[in-house]
Amino acid sequence: MEPGCREQLDFARTATIPTRDHALNCADMTKISRPSAKKAQQSQEATNPHSPVVDFGADKPLHLDSGVSLSPFRIAYQSYGELNVDKSNAILVCHALTGDQHVANVHPVTGKPGWWELLIGPGKPIDTDRYFVLCSNVLGGCLGSTGPASINPETGKAYALDLPIITIADMVRAQAMLIEHLGIKQLFAVIGGSMGGMQVLEWASSHSDKVFAAVAIATGARHSSQNIAFHEVGRQAVMADPDWKEGRYLEAGTVPRKGLSVARMAAHITYLSETALHNKFGRNLQDRQNVTFGFDADFQIESYLRHQGTTFVERFDPNSYLYMTRAMDYFDLAAEHGGRLADAFAGSKTRFCIVSFTSDWLFPTSESRMVAHALNAAGASVSFVEIESDRGHDSFLLDEPEMFSTITGFIRSAARAKGLLPS
Amino acid sequence: MSVNVHPRVDFAVIASLVKPGSRVLDVGCGDGELLELLQNTKDVDGRGVELSQKGVNESVARGLSVIQGDADSDLKYYPDGGFDYVILSQTLQATRNPKNVLTELLRIGEKAIVSFPNFGHWRVRTSLAINGRMPVTKDLPYSWYDTPNIHFCTINDFVDMTKEVGAEVESAVALNALGERLGFNMPWGFWNLFGQQAVFLLKR
Numbered sequence: 001m002e003p004g005c006r007e008q009l010d011f012a013r014t015a016t017i018p019t020r021d022h023a024l025n026c027a028d029m030t031k032i033s034r035p036s037a038k039k040a041q042q043s044q045e046a047t048n049p050h051s052p053v054v055d056f057g058a059d060k061p062l063h064l065d066s067g068v069s070l071s072p073f074r075i076a077y078q079s080y081g082e083l084n085v086d087k088s089n090a091i092l093v094c095h096a097l098t099g100d101q102h103v104a105n106v107h108p109v110t111g112k113p114g115w116w117e118l119l120i121g122p123g124k125p126i127d128t129d130r131y132f133v134l135c136s137n138v139l140g141g142c143l144g145s146t147g148p149a150s151i152n153p154e155t156g157k158a159y160a161l162d163l164p165i166i167t168i169a170d171m172v173r174a175q176a177m178l179i180e181h182l183g184i185k186q187l188f189a190v191i192g193g194s195m196g197g198m199q200v201l202e203w204a205s206s207h208s209d210k211v212f213a214a215v216a217i218a219t220g221a222r223h224s225s226q227n228i229a230f231h232e233v234g235r236q237a238v239m240a241d242p243d244w245k246e247g248r249y250l251e252a253g254t255v256p257r258k259g260l261s262v263a264r265m266a267a268h269i270t271y272l273s274e275t276a277l278h279n280k281f282g283r284n285l286q287d288r289q290n291v292t293f294g295f296d297a298d299f300q301i302e303s304y305l306r307h308q309g310t311t312f313v314e315r316f317d318p319n320s321y322l323y324m325t326r327a328m329d330y331f332d333l334a335a336e337h338g339g340r341l342a343d344a345f346a347g348s349k350t351r352f353c354i355v356s357f358t359s360d361w362l363f364p365t366s367e368s369r370m371v372a373h374a375l376n377a378a379g380a381s382v383s384f385v386e387i388e389s390d391r392g393h394d395s396f397l398l399d400e401p402e403m404f405s406t407i408t409g410f411i412r413s414a415a416r417a418k419g420l421l422p423s
Numbered sequence: 424m425s426v427n428v429h430p431r432v433d434f435a436v437i438a439s440l441v442k443p444g445s446r447v448l449d450v451g452c453g454d455g456e457l458l459e460l461l462q463n464t465k466d467v468d469g470r471g472v473e474l475s476q477k478g479v480n481e482s483v484a485r486g487l488s489v490i491q492g493d494a495d496s497d498l499k500y501y502p503d504g505g506f507d508y509v510i511l512s513q514t515l516q517a518t519r520n521p522k523n524v525l526t527e528l529l530r531i532g533e534k535a536i537v538s539f540p541n542f543g544h545w546r547v548r549t550s551l552a553i554n555g556r557m558p559v560t561k562d563l564p565y566s567w568y569d570t571p572n573i574h575f576c577t578i579n580d581f582v583d584m585t586k587e588v589g590a591e592v593e594s595a596v597a598l599n600a601l602g603e604r605l606g607f608n609m610p611w612g613f614w615n616l617f618g619q620q621a622v623f624l625l626k627r
Contacts (some may be wrong), residue, residue, distance in 0.1 A: 065468050096596075176520075319494055349486065353483065354490075369491075372490045372492075373497070373500040374500075376490070376500045376501050377501065377502055378502075379502055379505050381470065381488045382470075382488055382490055383482075383483040383489055384479070384488060384490035384491055385476075385479055385480050385483050385485070386476055386491055387480070388476070405480070406480060406483050406484055408484070409483055409484035409485055409486045410483060410486065412484075412486055413485075413486025413487070416486070
């Protein structure tokens, strides 16, 4: 679900979790709610990113689902490989809730490798020697595309909550404008997991002629009630933090660290499976022989979650977290089509590959199966694979050989069908 | 869910019944071998459904459009007449409700191709008659208690069922144990005794 969590999940790296407690009430958090150097760098990325940007001016407004037009707006993106002469080899990667465009390069804030480098690169399943791979920071994000931390031209201050609500379809509209700007008429493939998978389904539904192949991983055509519930817990945590300042923390010079940390901690649990947590942490104690009869992080799992919370704050904008979670909550592809999901894909010529994981309880296989059945009913070409894994929702970011062989086979076959590979 | 009878001599027969360039759904496609054969030799637009996850994953890695699903419960998600051919190879006998499955095949496809092992074959008959035990042969290797083949039928039984569901037999082929075609003009009773397996092309 997040760049960097791949490393955190690695057993070998468990030992690198800092030994001191990352307690939410530890000194560096209560006394200093001011931006750290890293945090300042993240804010810098929001307005002046290390990525190419495209600015869409007053002549190209974005018509949002909320009925509002957003103009001007900016999209920041990263690309890998070369676009071929007839611009037919482009693959768009859609990132997840707290991901960003740095899919296969070192992250400018965290210094960690790209979040999908296992999948994307020279000679990888998505081979950048062959394909032009593109990933843009979603609208509402905080790594350079227009989001709540961007400057509102009308006020000269950050939008904060004055930014209109962004939906998954709005993100996709903005991406479609970027693709058009780059002169790409049809994407060879769109691929993404979790919220990225939602964008993939939206792309295939609302811009089906622009998508030759679609890979939607660990996702669904809607956000479930339980998923909305977890997101609401996260949002309430952010907004309950006094340093949130009704969303105006950038002007106040504060950071709602505790709130965003707690939001991240709760969400992070949903990205893992009970088995994975148990195998990794069990009831093990953190750097101590006995419980302390207090509220320190006695257990490794507590220390791990606190670490996840604090590191997340360094690289993510709290208001952007509110907008991203809301976008996922509002997503319901069937509802956009009279309640019948199959109608979202009527007449689709796109080739679909749907992937789920057995231990993913955030987007369980039943959600993917629903999509696969709808695609069947619409007469679309669909592959649907459920992969055995005990690593929960985050499996899609991890080293899952069966996922890689599935994607490799699917992409190769689609490339042959499109004439990008000899048949 | 395709229950293997080796060798898959029925594949060549099935492929000979499929017109080039048609839309094909293979129900119980196993690891995708038949679909791949049809794509390569008949240029079909092929899709598959397979019960075992291993089979699905292998099929998709081959670049085929295959989803995990159950012939008994998941065919209802397919639209009427969505395919030119729906194929059920060596799978009918493993379904819970073969008659319902056959009806669904003919709803989804203009034509259905069904291959199945013939339980009326003389080897099966003699095995039961002489040994007094459920037949376990080279081609039907399972014991009665662990067989996935819960609904065996004979060629004659199958012909009766096609009448019950209102299907027309467009053509049929019986194969002996060596995978050779039996003579065309033989009566059903002859095929029922000497056909080790049968392939039927049905239409609505």
